[in-house]
Amino acid sequence: MRVLVLGGTTEARQLYAALEQRTDLFAVTVSLAGATRAPVLPALDVRIGGFGGVDGLRAWLVAHHVEAVIDATHPFAVQMSNHAVAACAQAHVKLLRVQRPGWTPVVGDAWTRVPDMQAAADALGITPRRVLLTVGRKDLLPFHHAGPHDWLLRCVDAPDPALLPAGTRLLLARGPFDEAGEEALLRRERIDVIVTKNSGGTATQAKLAAARRLGLGVIMVDRPPVAPAETVADATAAMMWLESLSE
Ligand code: NAP
Secondary structure, X not given: OEEEXXXXXXHHHXXXXXXXXXXXXXXEEEEEOOOOOOOOOOOOEEEEOOOOHHHHHHHHHHHOXXXXXXXXXXXXXXXXXXXXXXXXXXXXXXXXXXXXXXXXXXXXXXXXXXXOHHHHHHHOOOOOOEEEEEOOOOOOHHHHOOOOOEEEEEEOOOOOXXXXXXXXEEXXXXXXXXXXXXXHHHHHOOOOEEEXXXXXXXXXXXXXXXXHHHOOEEEEEXXXXXXXXXXXXXXXXXXXXXXXXXX
């Protein structure tokens, strides 16, 4: 069975590992956006770069006789997920989304939930604060016009310097992060508040526990709305879905 996996997440990498063991059943192509400079590549066929919108993806599915698509992109990669829903419907290809559950607050958390990055910037207010930004490197524009804060941006790859709010310090690091390390970072940098997307998963969750322990606020950007699709929470369930299709 010909399968296309839209990747870029921990769950996608877990799925590749399982699919590498089932080449008897599945002929898989993994698709990456090309956003990460040194992506972890599977031992499967890999293509890199956009398809050219819904039309391009539909044409690719038809040309490669794809029978099933697994959308294992990030919960904030909604354009790709919406394109997958539309293109699969048009090409009559089965689609499954793999999406890890979002984080939910527990006792002791001091979260401010906001719908988008502009609201996150607004929620910081105008009193100067020391802010740890963990929102990726693309959605930084709203923070340019935020209050006179001290910014520490942690991300995997360095952003275009023009995108950075004035005076931003960069910390290049790739998770997973542990709680002790996160607490040490927050103390060393005298962080007052963390801004994060509600990515979910365990790789970057430790900052939330560290913030709780230190009594720090977290501005939590909720997941954007996305077109509905059949969804499972992890790679194991995605494998079961694929195996049931191939029977
Ligand atoms: P996006 O805004 O939803 O997608 C923008 C465009 O990038 C899509 O329309 C598509 O171009 C192309 N694209 C995205 N994912 C692709 C894939 N797996 N294969 C081929 N083309 C892809 O996505 P994004 O937020 O830029 O994320 C890009 C990638 O980084 C995704 O694979 C995602 O899983 C990963 N990622 C994103 C985040 C995040 O916070 N957004 C975090 C971690 C990892 P065309 O329209 O030309 O097809």
